[in-house]
Amino acid sequence: MKPRSSGSVIRLAAPLRALAQRFSFLLLVLASVALMMVGKIESVSVDSARARVTDAFAPILDAISRPAATAARVVESAVELENAFDENQRLKAENARLLQWKQAALRLEAENNSLRSLLRVRPEPAVNYIAARVIATPGSSFVRTLVVTAGRRDGVRKGQAALAGAGLVGRVIEVGEWSSRVLLLTDINARIPVILSNTRQRSILAGDNSDQAKLLYLPPDSPIQVGERVVTSGDGGLFPPGLPVGVVTAVSERGIRVLPSADLSRVEYLRLVDFGLPSTDLDPSPDSK
């Protein structure tokens, strides 16, 4: 060989570097796949690590989500200004109707109280609410969660129900020190014990990453009608019973679909329900059988 050392070094180094690059690629791919396995097996420690990372980024997420929320509010108020008159008329009519309902509700509450005292029903544990602001959505097509600005120091615990406006939004799945994550009831991993308000049929509400959730484990001949209200059943002791969840929108061979009452795509603030039951800790402890 001719003494062109620098050339041969380059010629040697290039494939070597390519090899190293390819190797690091393979290594990283393997690491990713390994992480997926670890996430499946060690979900508890992964959750706590995740809570820590979310905690660390929560202040930034909080800060950058504020201008976006403000801008959205400005646009919305401009749009609302346009049809303020119609809206006012509609609200007046609705208010009149609601006042009648209020009378009915007061009468029923009084009746309920007197019947309860007659029967000596043990009162439900007191329910506290924790308000929290939504600071992040996943921005992924396959995950339906929200990150909110309330954590352990505000009294949030794993498993608490999250409400927004008209109904249930989801369940707390991970709690950091000052932030926590809510799994929406439309996520494919969400399962919520519910009861149908008219037929008193118990069921499990399961999400499938679409805008509507479906009811599982119903007997095939259950007389469920479109428009029936779905509320939490309180089975399992995680959620208080009777929280509004949604309305049945379709009954067909392919299943019963439920549209959530809360508008899940524009939740700005939500309330976490502190039900006050001791068994809300979902972490599997070694001493429990």
Next chain:
Amino acid sequence: MTATFWQKVDKTGRNLAPFAVTVMMVLVGMIPVPVPGYAPVAPNLTLVSVYYWTIHRPDLMRPGVAFLIGLLQDFLVGGPLGVNALLLVVAQWAVLNQRRVFLASTFALLWFGFTLVMAGAVLLQWLAFSVLDAAALSILPALFQGLLTVAVFPAVGWLLIRVHRAFLNG
């Protein structure tokens, strides 16, 4: 060689720009926008950023960096760990292999190239989630997310060019 300490600090800071910008893209991509049905199809800004920097500064967007950013995204998004890490590593690798083609080409071709990368990303994401959830998920939301990302590519690309010129020229 004769660089002083502060020059070194300055250079390091500037070299961190691709990483910092991409992390910012992860966070900006997670801003809740109160538009019905937006969250599932929010554009994947992170992928745009990784694509851009892999073409223009592959020395600053190494596989390890892409992996770290993907991992951070996995942690923040709340999905299964490793999916975005895998996605970004594969995307970085694919773009790096075709880098010469992209570097010499026009913006239209760059855009087209990103469309291909996004298509691959949509498929990979769908496959990974379907396997991990053990269910045949609908690919449609991911597809719309891909279309939206391709649609915002010029705007984000322009922003990245500005950052590139501001921090890494000379």
